[in-house]
Amino acid sequence: MHSIIVVPMHSTCPDDHIHLEPGDSLPFGRTAGPYGPHLTVAHEGVSRTAGEITAAGAYWRLSNLSSAQTYAVENPEGAGEHIKVAPGRLDAPVPFEFARVVLPAGNELLSFDVWAPRHDFLDRVGQRDGAPTTCAFPLDRGKRYFHVLVALCAARLRGEPHAPLPTAEELVEQLRPMWPAVSRASVAWNIDYLAVKLRLKPAPDTVPSGGPRLNGKKERLVSLALRFDLVREDDLALLNGNRSLVR
Structure with missing residues (x-):
């Protein structure tokens, strides 16, 4: 990275x-x-x-x-x-x-x-020799980008594996309880940042200008997050503004 x-x-x-x-x-x-x-x-x-x-x-x-x-x-x-x-x-x-x-x-x-x-991160406590290990998926659960990722995955975390991805407006509504100033632009910014942070490779689904379609990017983020347990069911508590219930 x-x-x-x-x-x-x-x-x-x-x-x-x-x-x-x-x-x-x-x-x-x-x-x-x-x-x-x-x-x-x-x-x-x-x-x-x-x-x-x-x-x-x-x-x-x-x-x-x-x-x-x-x-x-x-x-x-x-x-x-x-x-x-x-x-x-x-x-x-x-x-x-x-x-x-x-x-x-x-x-x-x-x-x-x-x-x-x-x-x-260190490989294990007490190990100091050599270069530190780069985390594969460096996510901070206190950051807004993580909350956006939880909102993207929310329906599937609730047991709806074929649920359609939330629209921008639906994401804004889900995030508003813990992020009152959320907007479509800020959600899109965080999705772009997640794509960088999780090292998504460019997808073949591009618009004429060459940029990836937002829906394609969202689908790949959700697929990656669920495949490797980057978000879990108990993370849904974040969407209600409840941090104490989240590991």
């Missing part, structure tokens, strides 16, 4: 995403550099060389190369949780699995997302 995935502002398909392996760096700013990949933030209020992202295994670091602007890194799933990276600060570690880098640009705030979907 790629260590870090950068999602440019206004990205509309996975082909726009920039994948970084551990040790890779990605500069960003108003103008592209002469060598290697670069994230261009085309706004006159952004420095030509504004900063740099460095992948470091299961997390990433942010360098603020601006001489005057503080950058904010937000956790979109948090309750205002964020860190600030001061001008000139190098290699500030970012602890969020999902992060939004916010850049002041004149009278606007510009942003792009950074995902850190890789989770590493």
Whole structure:
């Protein structure tokens, strides 16, 4: 699995995403550099060389190369949780699995997302030699993407193996008790993220523009989740906002 995935502002398909392996760096700013990949933030209020992202295994670091602007890194799933990276600060570690880098640009705030979907674990307690083991299906049951996965699988978890997949509107209704601000767009975003996190391969069911149909992606996610017990019947308690009943 790629260590870090950068999602440019206004990205509309996975082909726009920039994948970084551990040790890779990605500069960003108003103008592209002469060598290697670069994230261009085309706004006159952004420095030509504004900063740099460095992948470091299961997390990433942010360098603020601006001489005057503080950058904010937000956790979109948090309750205002964020860190600030001061001008000139190098290699500030970012602890969020999902992060939004916010850049002041004149009278606007510009942003792009950074995902850190890789989770590493020891093979067993006490074992320290060698590289850590990468988890096959690194899911955090406290995250909204997991709640979306439970909602996708809910009918089949309740004993309806041939139930049709829920529509976007049905998913929104299922998720609203524990996620009042849920929307069709946020559900679609989480489905896309699940496809990355669970390493779904591109499917042959594509629309003319080349992007996978949402229903095909949902079906493959549900099939994978149920086949490997990534979600179970007791996870349905999450849809009622009850975390205490979930393992």
